[in-house]
Amino acid sequence: MLVAENITKRFAGVTALDKVCLEFPAGQVTAVIGENGAGKSTLMKILSGVYADYEGQIYFRGQPVRFASIRDAQACGIAIIHQELNLVPYLSIAENLFLGRELTTDWGLLDQKQMRRKTQELLTRLKLDVPPDTLVGELKVGQQQVVEIAKALLEESEVIIMDEPTSAISESEVAVLFGLIRDLRREGKAVVYISHKLDELFTIADRYVVLRDGHSIESGPMAGMTPDDIIRKMVGRDITIIRQQAGKTCGEPVVTVRDLCLRHPTRPNENQLKNLSFSVGRGEIVGLFGLMGAGRTELLETLFGLHHGRASGRVWVEGKETFFTAPIGAIKAGLGLVPEDRKRDGLVLGLDVQTNISLADLGNVEKTGLLNRVKEALLARKYITDLRIKTPSEKQEARNLSGGNQQKIVLGKWLATNPRLLMLDEPTRGIDINAKNEIYKLMLQLADAGMGILVASSELPEILAVSDRVLVLSEGRLTAEFSAAEATENAILKAAIPSTI
Amino acid sequence: MQLALPANSRPLLLKFQSLIALFVLCLGISLLSDKFLTGANFWNVLRQISVNVCISTGMTLVVLTAGIDLSVGSVLALAGAIAAGLLRNGIALTGPDLFIGFTVLGAVVAGLGTGTALGWFNGWVITRFRLPPFVATLAMLTIARGLTMLWTGGFPITGLGDSFDYLGTGWLLGIPVPVWVSGLIVALAVLVTNKTRLGRYIYAIGGSESAARLSGVNINRVKTTVYALAGALAAVGGLLVTARLDSAQPNAGSSYELDSIAAVVIGGTSLAGGRGSILGTVQGAVIIGVLNNGLVLLNVSPFWQQVVKGFVILLAVIIDKSNAKND
Incomplete structure (x- = not known):
């Protein structure tokens, strides 16, 4: 149904995917397996049209295709259920489902009745027992996930990609979802299933594809595999x-x-x-x-x-x-904490290197109650040298440095607090x-x-x-x-x- | 030479830019009116500007933390009215039949205290209940105006005496007193923003609140301080206005918050916080003041003055935006 050949995707010098080849046959559930950072999400974003700039070729039903946008991919019949919820909390379930593809009457007005009816059909199918007019914000996270799934099912899609669909839903909801996946399989759709939860994969998947460090490593039928086999394939690398x-x-x-x-x-x-x-x-x-x-x-x-x-x-x-x-x-x-999101939490990007380094302990650079720029510059220069921060000077805005050097500034800030x-x-x-x-x-x-x-x-x-x-x-x-x-x-x-x- | 260091030259260019704009503005007005370049007019303009400079200095601190203070105009009126009322009438307690008179100094301190307290309240509400500064200070705008009406009964308080009026009308060493006052405030604010922890934290919070928090900055304390300072500086403006007119007007300072935000924005401070300077704001205030003065001298109708001022603000922000993009 969907075949990817030699897909390569680079982000600012980092190769996220390197000549990845795989196929998703119709009427089967394919599990995509890999560690964090193996390239699963990037690959799914390419297949669903989020990233349009990549190398390689995608074939859909034997025809070469290239999606310029999510809408493009949707029109072809490829739907994705994202890991993060993409719903507007202050709109109702029906309004969310039809967001950007509203049905209209002959007068150009919204056809509320029709949309509500279709939403109700889908909710019944998904066994979510809430009225279509319920605001999404009032739903539990698990129910929101079901709405997200309904969104993907609204249009008759041939390929349905599910990225960690069970991360927020309860066991009974998982059972409903699996029932639904089996229905889709019977209807001859290709389902792509991504999950960290191995037992789920063994329950629902027919085939597996292993990604590792941006390479496609292996694929095959799920039957006859054990969790240990899968883990070995995910890891298997010399470090x-x-x-x-x-x-x-x-x-x-x-x-x-x-x-x-x-x-x-x-x-x-x-x-x-x-x-x-x-x-x-x-x-x-x-x-x-x-x-x-x-x-x-x-x-x-x-x-x-x-x-x-x-x-x-x-x-x-x-x-x-x-x-x-x-x-x-x-x-x-x-204690010192070098946070995960250094651009937001680690640094004040608009301030220079020296100001960022001294920020956590201004006592270091104070003299009679006033900040001393000379002391501050000396402190900054010490860490620029020690940590080999590549910057034209300590007066450079943090924003202009590379990721690695920014991280070193954050480290310098904490080392300055001893x-x-x-x-x-x-x-x-x-x-x-x-x-x-x-x-x-x-x-x-x-x-x-x-x-x-x-x-x-x-x-x-x-x-x-x-x-x-x-x-x-x-x-x-x-x-x-x-x-x-x-x-x-x-x-x-x-x-x-x-x-x- | 400057262009080799884009990060450092940008603020310089920006400062330069508004100075050029100011120069062109002065040149234009002086060509069109012979009353502009006179000593009397020079001091007159500076005296008028000094009130806005005081308010805008506080506003700059607030905006640098990515906040806004809409209440400065009303706080100015209340602080002025409190000082004037206490000076004129004192406090007469009916119960124990006690009368407390106020000296000029006492009245000034009471006015400043009022402004500081209202500003602190702004900061407390914003940090304690996590209200958007826009909403919290909008509420204070109404509250303080209402309190002013209650305190004055809707009538101006006049006859405040020469020693109080000296604050607004007096001269010291050949320079008007309000200019001294605003100059001193600017000098202190420049020191605080560039040379103290508080100043550093203000920029850090505006640049990235979460990074500042993770670096151990007490966000709530800094923000509360900044709003209290903005209130205190609005009160200074209130005292200057009251003293100059020898009268506390109940509707003094209406829409002053707009002139003050305009000065901040024209001065190149980003409303998103973290970027800008006190000296930029002073230039912004001077540009607005000169523009106002010039339009009056040229007999432009007050209605057109507002239109022109609005377009100047737009122009300034558009230029600032395109500068940021070229960064």
Whole structure:
């Protein structure tokens, strides 16, 4: 039905997909499998017309096609259900379904009746028992996901791509969805199913395609495969291990955490973090691995005092019990956080390098109550040299530097506060390979100098490359802990994949 | 030479740009009117501008944090009226039959206190209840105007005495007192924005609130301080206006917030926050002041003055936008 040949897609020097070839036959459910960053989402965005600039050729029913927009792809009969919900909360279900493709009467007015009727048909089919006029904002997240699915089914599509469709829905809703997928299969549609949840794939998929590092690795029938086989195919790669000084003794704990919980911001009966207990020792690099939504970022933010009011538990920093209600307390106690989204949370892009570096500890550059530009410039130059930040001068706006150099500015900002525990969230996302290695090396140096480091990442090779110890999070729970010697990709991934059904 | 460093030369060019605009404006008016380039008119313009400079300095701080303060005009009126009323009538308590008279200094402090308190309230509402600054200060615009009417009964308070009026009409070392006052405020504000933690945090919050929060900045405290300062500076403007007219008018300062936002915007401060300067705003205020003065001297009808001013604001923002795009 849909065939992709030699698809290549580059983002600013990074190759996300490299000559990917695959096919999605009619009347079958094809599972697309791969780690975070393997290129699944990029591929789906190309197939559904979100990205129009790529190399390679796509054939639809044997005809070469090239989609310039989502609408283009939709018109051909390719629908995608996105991982993130794309709904307008203040519009009703019917209005959302027909957004941008409203039915009109002969007078040019909206044909509300017709739209409502069609919506009702779809909702009945999807066993969602709410009136079509309900505002989407009033629905539960799982129900919203069903609306998203209905949106894709509204037009008679031949290929339906589902990107993590079960990430927010309950088990009974999953059962309905699977029933629906089986219907679609019977009708001869091609279904593309992306999910981290392996047991789901074994329940519903006929075929699999494995992507790894932007390459299509293998494809075949699902029958006869075991979860272990699949995991091996997802991982199977030689990785350069920088760390792994097995048996390295680490100092006394810098930070100890007991029974840390974090309430869900909107669902009061649910916890995003569930009774986490662990510690990070002096000079130790602890890797924190988890899939999407496992709670990595939430854990770091909670430790940093960002979710005061929703968090509970006990925290000791260097033996002293504390609980931070705001970042300033955490900073004073010697914590630093290099956030995931450095452009939004890490840096003030419109300010220069020097101002960004001094921001977290202006006491460093104050003289008799006033900021001293000379001291500040010296501080900035020290970190520009130490961290090899490539910038014409310390007066350059942060916006104008590359991703790797921006990340180094964020690191410089925290090093200037002289932290005891440095927390890094996806420290090398979107950074080229050289800067990546530099940042790894830097982490090792800092640990050797006695700093505790907690690094959260969704990239296994990264975790394995630097960690002395690996903690695995899955749906807010710590599910495993490995020493550097015990840690293997298979074991970590197994512990990270949540089981649903 | 400047072009080699685009990031650094841009603000310079911007400053330069408004100076050029100001120069062209002055040249044009002086060609059309022989009353423009006289000593008397020069000081007159500066005296008029000084009120807007005070308000706009506070407004700049607010706008730099990506906020807005619509209440400055009303706060100005209330602060002026409070000072004038206390100076003229004191406080007579009917219960214990007590009369408290106010010195000029006491009245000035009370006026400043009023402005600061109202500004602080703005900041408290905005940070505590997470209201958009536009809404919170719009409410304060009405509240403060209503309080002014209540306090004055809708009538001007006049006869404030020479020593108070000196604030608005006096001269010191050959320069009008309001010019001294606004000059001092500008100097302090430049120091604060460039040389203190508070100033640094203001720019950081406007540039990226989340990055500032993660760097340990107490966002709420900084914002509250900034709104309190804006209120205090509006009060200074209120005292100057009241003293110049020897009268606290209940509807003083109406639509001053618009002139002040115009000065900020013409001065190159981004309404999205994080970018701009006090000195830019001063230039903006001067441009508006000169434009007003010139249009009056040229006998342009007040209705047309408003139209012209509006187009100048549009022009300034369009130029600023295209500058940002070329960045």
